[in-house]
Amino acid sequence: MKEKFYLGTYTKRESKGVYSVILNKETEQLENLTLEAALENPTYLYYSKENHLLFAVGKEHKDAGVTANLTLTSPVKRLSSFYDQQAVPCYIRYNERSHDLLTANYHGGFIELYHYDNKNHSISFVDKKVHSGSSIHENQTAPHVHYTDYTPDEKWIVVCDLGIDTVFTYKRTAEGLEEVAQYKTKAGSGPRHLAFHPTLPIAYLICELDATVEVLSYNNKNGTFRNLDKIALTTEDQQAWGGAIHLTRDGRFVYASNRGFDALYTFSVDASSGLLTLVQTIESYGSVPRDFHLSNDEAYVVVGHQESDNLTLFKRDLETGELTLLQKDFYAPEVVCVVPQ
Numbered sequence: 527m528k529e530k531f532y533l534g535t536y537t538k539r540e541s542k543g544v545y546s547v548i549l550n551k552e553t554e555q556l557e558n559l560t561l562e563a564a565l566e567n568p569t570y571l572y573y574s575k576e577n578h579l580l581f582a583v584g585k586e587h588k589d590a591g592v593t594a595n596l597t598l599t600s601p602v603k604r605l606s607s608f609y610d611q612q613a614v615p616c617y618i619r620y621n622e623r624s625h626d627l628l629t630a631n632y633h634g635g636f637i638e639l640y641h642y643d644n645k646n647h648s649i650s651f652v653d654k655k656v657h658s659g660s661s662i663h664e665n666q667t668a669p670h671v672h673y674t675d676y677t678p679d680e681k682w683i684v685v686c687d688l689g690i691d692t693v694f695t696y697k698r699t700a701e702g703l704e705e706v707a708q709y710k711t712k713a714g715s716g717p718r719h720l721a722f723h724p725t726l727p728i729a730y731l732i733c734e735l736d737a738t739v740e741v742l743s744y745n746n747k748n749g750t751f752r753n754l755d756k757i758a759l760t761t762e763d764q765q766a767w768g769g770a771i772h773l774t775r776d777g778r779f780v781y782a783s784n785r786g787f788d789a790l791y792t793f794s795v796d797a798s799s800g801l802l803t804l805v806q807t808i809e810s811y812g813s814v815p816r817d818f819h820l821s822n823d824e825a826y827v828v829v830g831h832q833e834s835d836n837l838t839l840f841k842r843d844l845e846t847g848e849l850t851l852l853q854k855d856f857y858a859p860e861v862v863c864v865v866p867q
């Protein structure tokens with residue numbers, strides 16, 4: 527059995543764009559790194575299984591924005607692109623039902639909403655919301671929108687702004703986006719990414735600047751959040767630089783990465799409260815584990831390292847959630863995002 531993963535990267539040193547890699551489950555090794563699309567800084571990706579589409583952020587000829595690619599071939603086939611931003615966005619999400627396409631722009635401090643016409647493959651602009659403000663950390667002199675995605679019921683759009691310690695909730699209206707709520711983290715936290723529990727009204731927020739995971743209760747009636755717990759990934763002598771956060775489909779385990787200590791953290795989830803208990807801390811075997819993803823069967827975890835240019839492969843114990851290293855030296859340049867096909 528083989529499974530493909532797509533890799534979003536920076537193209538500042540060695541990378542040329544979007545790559546794919548194969549996880550061979552017989553040999554339990556990664557193999558066959560392939561350049562799928564030449565593009566400048568395609569750091570974040572969204573793969574749509576239903577449509578075999580790969581959406582990527584990126585830049586060409588000094589213009590930044592989004593591209594849509596058909597994945598029935600390798601290399602993938604470019605269907606369309608839309609460039610209306612100056613800096614490359616850092617997050618992208620496509621909605622298969624509404625055909626909305628959302629991006630978060632860290633450097634510009636805004637989200638953009640596009641429409642993807644899946645008949646003629648054109649992308650059009652719908653709305654843009656620019657944030658304002660600052661906070662106390664040296665990386666918080668301006669808003670830095672890091673994430674935008676849907677709540678599981680798709681009633682709301684949630685947005686993490688690392689620069690102003692705020693999680694925004696927006697409503698999709700006929701015209702575009704309307705702000706409905708704000709959740710404030712502790713000053714200096716830097717909220718980065720959010721992951722929702724599949725059945726409990728709970729979300730897990732990873733904060734980059736203080737490397738913490740907040741357990742939030744989520745009220746789907748009005749799109750608000752309330753803090754239940756805040757867990758530090760690091761001790762005082764370790765550098766705090768929170769990365770990615772993902773849950774298993776059964777909601778029993780949460781995984782997080784800290785790029786300051788090059789480690790992955792496994793938490794078990796209390797089945798009724800959603801609160802977390804640390805099960806394991808394991809070295810990621812590379813420098814700056816910016817993203818990772820579980821395989822589709824959730825038996826493996828692939829970790830991408832932005833600085834040491836390697837992927838690591840872990841086997842996941844489906845009962846305990848613990849990770850065991852299988853491979854640590856697979857070359858992949860400047861990886862920022864890992865998504866399974």
Ligand SMILES: O=C1O[C@H](COP(=O)(O)O)[C@@H](O)[C@H](O)[C@H]1O
Pocket residue numbers: 569614615616632633734
């Ligand atoms: O996690 C991070 O993301 C931001 C945004 O990415 P970028 O590719 O838009 O620059 C990055 O600037 C920051 O260094 C990093 O910690």
